[in-house]
Amino acid sequence: MVKTAKLIFDGKTFELPIVTGTEGEKAIDISNLRAETGLITLDPGYANTGSCKSSITFMDGEKGILRYRGIPVEQLAEHSRFVETAYLLINGELPTREALSRFSGLLNDHSLVHEDMRAFFEKFPRGAHPMCILASMVNALRAFYPEIPERTEEEEVNITFSRLLSKIRTLAAMSYRISLGHKVVYPRHDLCYCANFLNMMFDSPVRPYTIDDDIVKALNVFLILHADHEQNSSTAAVRLVGSSRVNLYAAISAGIAALWGPLHGGANQAVVEMLQEIHDCGGDLAPFLSRAKDKNDPFRLMGFGHRVYKTYDPRARIMKKMCDIVLKKLKQKDPLLDIAKRLEEIALKDSYFIDHHLYPNVDFYSGIVLRAIGIPLNMFPVMFAIGRLPGWISQWKESHEDADWRLHRPRQVYIGLKQRDYVPVDERG
Ligand code: ACO
Secondary structure, three states, X not given: OOOEEEEEEOXXXXXXXXXXXXXXXXXXXXXXXXHHHOOOOOOHHHOOOOOOOOOOEEEEOOOOEEEEOOEEHHHHHHHXXXXXXXXXHHHOOOOOHHHHHHHXXXXXXXXXXXXXXXXXXXXXXXXXXXXXXXXXXXXXXXHHOOOXXXXXXXXHHHHHHHHHHHHHHHHHHHHHHHHHOOOOOOOOOOOOHHHHHHHHHHOOOOOOOOOOHHHHHHHHHHHHHOOOOOOXXXXXXXXXXXXXXXXXXXXXXXXXXXXXXXXXXXXXXXXXXXHHHHHHOOOOOHHHHHHHHOOOOOOOOOOEOOOOOOOOOHHHHXXXXXXXXXXXXXXXXXXXXXXXXXXXHHHOOOHHHHHOOOOEOOHHHHHXXXXXXXXXXXXXXXXXXXXXXXXXXXXXXXXXXXXXXXXXOOOOOOOOOOOOOOOOHHHOO
């Protein structure tokens, strides 16, 4: 087996070690490249750059495979619950019954949010985007829950994980209620993670919320499908910010900010907006498809394409089925689902989408499920953030335990002006 790659530069040959992953993926280890050759690599968008070794999530974009800690996401979506999957991601193994009950107990213990944080919420302008509120509030958690020096590092880290996992859904539901001017609903210890969240979102003194097991299951599936996706943009942000050894709250807050963008976690909101626009324009798909194919038009078919998947995103397949299950259960018809299915059918036969390997990604159908269960549009990326949190935490933990850990600090190829002199303001032409 080849163990090194050869680089010939300036008449000299350099041997670069090859690293092989458990699924046979190969990488050239360039960590000594600059020291030995004076060269750096240039890879805009990091599409060919492995930033770490990781044992959390495996994905194969050509074959459409996604596994957490070795377990296919399809099996987790069918049999697991979000809290159990979060435990698996963070700890590496599925929990025993006792470990799961301890973990759920911890999440219950930490579900309340410091009352003084309410004042923060109330001062955000009405209409502020909930992702902006969430990123700020998660960062602010450090001020309300400072490190306690008497605790060991392990105790501190475990409490912080549980606190974040539990409080993120309380913060999300609070931001929604306060944005409506409605009374905040407190978490209940007798409800499981997802049911508790739905209750905090929708319960009201005039119309008590009825918890439906199928809707709770749909939310579990949504969150499991979003729970990790190896070195995506927001996870890379968490690792990069965390590499400065800042506290976990700040690193997660950076992940939320990265996730907010429409090319990443904001895409589920953008998909529904696009489907709605198609619907409002009479449902004709042709103008939208030709705009997506026009190089001079920045418009893209939202929910299509992925940096890694060059085939159908396995999560999109599960989400598509979920749309039918949830709408049937709620006895709803959603014209946007019909538009989405038609759009998919036409796009998958179109040579532009075939040649560019553009298939539906997880966001293409997830918004329809969220909308059916009553989640407002601007909360969609927040739902993604709640789902992704166990992934961010496990990646942060892995990077902190990594013997090869270093401050993340990429280099650049400078293409600006050469040295020149400062010109006083009166002498500038
Ligand atoms: N619609 C039309 N054309 C597209 C689309 C799309 N959705 N996505 C990519 N393309 C085209 C580009 O125009 C480009 O064409 P060209 O080579 O002829 O110039 C080619 O495909 C490659 O595009 P890149 O932007 O270089 O691909 P990249 O891997 O960087 O982008 C991304 C991936 C950002 C997801 C892109 O496919 C996209 O913008 N999709 C729409 C937004 C979206 O759905 N985001 C959610 C991603 S999944 C997630 O974050 C959970």
